[in-house]
Amino acid sequence: MSFWRIVLKSLKQHRFSNSLAAISIAMGIALLVAVYSFKEQSQNTFTQAGIGVDAILAPKGSPLQVVLNALYHLEDMPGKIKWTYFEEVQKERIVSQAVPFVVGHSYGGVRVNAIDARFLTDFEYMPGKTFSFSGKKGGKGRPFEKSHEAVAGWEAAKKLNIRLGQRFNPVCGVQDKDPVHKAEHMTFVGVMAPTGTPHDRAIYIPLETFYGLEGHPRETVIMGKQEQYREISGAYLKIKRIRKGAIHPGIQDLKFAINQSERNQLVVPAEVMPRLHNIIGWVDRVLIAIAIMLTVLASLFLFFSLLQSLREMRRDLALFRALGATRKNVMGLVIFEALIISLIGGMLGLALGHWLISLGAHFIKIETGVGFTACYLSAADWLVIPGTAVLGLLAGLVPGIQAYRLGVLKNLSPVA
Amino acid sequence: MTKPEDSQVKMIIELESVEVNFNAGKESLKVLDIPHWYVKEGDRVAIFGPSGSGKSTFLNTLSGLLPASRGKIIVCGHALETMSEAQRDAFRARYIGIIFQNFNLLHGFSALENVLVGMTFSPREPDLEEAKHLLNEVGLSHRLNYHPSQLSSGEQQRVAVARALANRPKLLLADEPTASLHPVNKEDVLRLLQDMCDRHGCTLVLVSHEQEVISLFQNTVTFLELNRAYQSSLRR
Numbered sequence: 001m002s003f004w005r006i007v008l009k010s011l012k013q014h015r016f017s018n019s020l021a022a023i024s025i026a027m028g029i030a031l032l033v034a035v036y037s038f039k040e041q042s043q044n045t046f047t048q049a050g051i052g053v054d055a056i057l058a059p060k061g062s063p064l065q066v067v068l069n070a071l072y073h074l075e076d077m078p079g080k081i082k083w084t085y086f087e088e089v090q091k092e093r094i095v096s097q098a099v100p101f102v103v104g105h106s107y108g109g110v111r112v113n114a115i116d117a118r119f120l121t122d123f124e125y126m127p128g129k130t131f132s133f134s135g136k137k138g139g140k141g142r143p144f145e146k147s148h149e150a151v152a153g154w155e156a157a158k159k160l161n162i163r164l165g166q167r168f169n170p171v172c173g174v175q176d177k178d179p180v181h182k183a184e185h186m187t188f189v190g191v192m193a194p195t196g197t198p199h200d201r202a203i204y205i206p207l208e209t210f211y212g213l214e215g216h217p218r219e220t221v222i223m224g225k226q227e228q229y230r231e232i233s234g235a236y237l238k239i240k241r242i243r244k245g246a247i248h249p250g251i252q253d254l255k256f257a258i259n260q261s262e263r264n265q266l267v268v269p270a271e272v273m274p275r276l277h278n279i280i281g282w283v284d285r286v287l288i289a290i291a292i293m294l295t296v297l298a299s300l301f302l303f304f305s306l307l308q309s310l311r312e313m314r315r316d317l318a319l320f321r322a323l324g325a326t327r328k329n330v331m332g333l334v335i336f337e338a339l340i341i342s343l344i345g346g347m348l349g350l351a352l353g354h355w356l357i358s359l360g361a362h363f364i365k366i367e368t369g370v371g372f373t374a375c376y377l378s379a380a381d382w383l384v385i386p387g388t389a390v391l392g393l394l395a396g397l398v399p400g401i402q403a404y405r406l407g408v409l410k411n412l413s414p415v416a
Numbered sequence: 417m418t419k420p421e422d423s424q425v426k427m428i429i430e431l432e433s434v435e436v437n438f439n440a441g442k443e444s445l446k447v448l449d450i451p452h453w454y455v456k457e458g459d460r461v462a463i464f465g466p467s468g469s470g471k472s473t474f475l476n477t478l479s480g481l482l483p484a485s486r487g488k489i490i491v492c493g494h495a496l497e498t499m500s501e502a503q504r505d506a507f508r509a510r511y512i513g514i515i516f517q518n519f520n521l522l523h524g525f526s527a528l529e530n531v532l533v534g535m536t537f538s539p540r541e542p543d544l545e546e547a548k549h550l551l552n553e554v555g556l557s558h559r560l561n562y563h564p565s566q567l568s569s570g571e572q573q574r575v576a577v578a579r580a581l582a583n584r585p586k587l588l589l590a591d592e593p594t595a596s597l598h599p600v601n602k603e604d605v606l607r608l609l610q611d612m613c614d615r616h617g618c619t620l621v622l623v624s625h626e627q628e629v630i631s632l633f634q635n636t637v638t639f640l641e642l643n644r645a646y647q648s649s650l651r652r
Contacts, residue, residue, distance in 0.1 A: 002536070002542065003536065006533065006536065009524055009525060009529070010524070012524070013524040315520070316522055316524075319520050319522065320533070320537070321481075321505065322479075322481060322508070322514055322520075323508075323509065323514075323533065323534055323536070323537055323579075323583075324505055324506065324508045324509020324510070324512075324537035324538060324583070325505065325509075325536075325537045326501075326502050326505045326506070326537075327501070327502070327505075328502075329537065408481055409476055409481060409482060412516065412520060
């Protein structure tokens with residue numbers, strides 16, 4: 001019988017308390033893993049520097065709402081801006097590119113944005129990267145060229161199982177019960193290769209097509225024909241760069257100037273998103289503190305459970321010593337037992353944590369449209385196994401020392 | 417016994433001026449005081465003495481579980497008084513088999529596993545076949561997977577005998593091995609012990625307070641003669 005077999009036997013002997021200890025560790029770890037994963041994934045989602053938009057020309061309203069709508073396809077745009085104003089801004093010397101768009105349509109729960117065709121061909125969503133339809137990169141088809149053509153972002157296509165040539169009728173609105181443009185049959189001609197940005201989560205149609213959609217009021221139809229009456233939801237702006245790729249400082253003057261207007265504002269995502277994180281950051285911190293407390297409590301439970309087991313094992317350990325086991329052997333037995341329980345708890349916690357993420361991601365997707373994945377490995381995932389090993393060693397240390405100091409004769413047969 | 421002059425006779429136990437003292441508060445209580453004692457290899461020695469006379473302490477000293485306060489203790493050729501505790505543990509695992517009064521079997525382990533545990537800490541690899549063979553020798557081949565709670569007291573002591581021999585010891589120390597047995601089983605277990613020692617070529621030192629147990633041995637020692645500390649305590 002090997003040393004390990006004895007450890008396993010001992011674990012089996014106290015299986016009830018050991019299982020409880022492992023489960024309680026697993027619960028703490030699961031919460032920690034899930035909270036960290038959501039925290040990191042949300043940070044990655046909402047602070048992507050490479051999303052490619054330096055500023056958003058938008059109607060007056062909450063800047064956060066503008067960013068969430070224009071970049072993350074959440075919420076609604078607070079209003080419209082005049083095309084003529086957009087053209088003025090586009091001519092500003094520090095604006096290198098301006099891509100107008102109109103939001104407010106959807107299909108199958110995915111936002112349908114009408115956008116300038118240059119977005120699909122010239123817009124850099126990351127430095128040096130434009131959207132691709134190449135099969136090698138995971139895309140298919142081509143950008144839209146005609147009025148009733150549409151392309152889907154990679155995630156949107158995956159979610160709705162979109163095929164090239166498939167036709168659809170856009171919904172006039174973003175709610176389930178909004179009316180459908182039944183007479184308008186749009187055809188998917190392309191699926192964009194994955195970019196890992198929120199751009200993957202939308203469907204895009206030509207900007208001009210929006211104004212002529214059947215069912216839109218007469219004024220909207222006129223907007224399509226006469227630019228002086230035209231309105232858009234907003235525009236993505238690229239600002240010229242100065243040395244070392246820094247954004248032109250003139251953006252602040254431009255922002256100030258635009259914000260003076262009654263109806264318009266310039267929103268800089270890089271300024272808005274940290275504010276959002278400051279608001280929700282404390283929730284993360286509280287949840288992490290709770291998860292850490294839970295894990296520490298679970299380790300204390302393991303500690304007391306081991307002490308209790310040790311009380312029951314005194315005679316057995318003394319007997320091992322009488323049979324030739326050294327003090328280190330019996331100490332090792334207790335510590336390895338703690339280590340195994342905590343590692344089992346850690347691994348269970350990892351699995352449970354990722355299950356919680358997949359469960360939470362499903363509901364978050366339904367409620368907010370933000371996609372989280374259970375496959376994401378956060379910093380916590382990498383620390384779980386070494387972390388639980390350290391916790392196990394710490395929890396087993398005192399009982400291990402007690403086992404080391406155990407008096408053999410005192411715990412064996414009575415003196416004759 | 418005194419040390420034989422014949423140098424051909426190999427001693428397995430050699431004690432000289434051995435004392436074991438226990439701390440009783442501020443005072444030191446002498447429990448063992450043995451001027452000299454020798455046991456030849458292969459002997460079967462039974463030590464008789466009443467309860468509380470220090471017999472178990474004596475066996476624990478011989479096994480290295482309890483270090484002597486002073487004196488020279490050579491067991492199986494090793495001077496125990498010069499060894500560290502870890503060395504005495506290794507010595508015990510290699511040379512000593514112990515049988516306890518109350519069997520001291522591991523309750524979560526089957527009879528076979530109990531015997532295997534007896535091999536675990538010895539320098540040899542645990543051998544399943546040998547463990548089965550030992551249990552077969554003590555007449556328990558049909559109880560290999562029984563746990564102690566499923567065995568009678570006689571059977572439990574047989575498992576304890578098999579376990580004590582699992583590390584192929586040179587010296588078997590039996591501490592009141594029949595005290596917890598039904599009178600019917602006592603003689604059986606003692607005969608088994610002697611028989612197993614014959615078969616496995618090990619020396620047996622047994623302590624008991626039961627006269628009928630001692631009467632089954634030719635080489636007997638009364639603890640009163642052996643232990644001067646016990647003599648003094650009686651005088652007091």
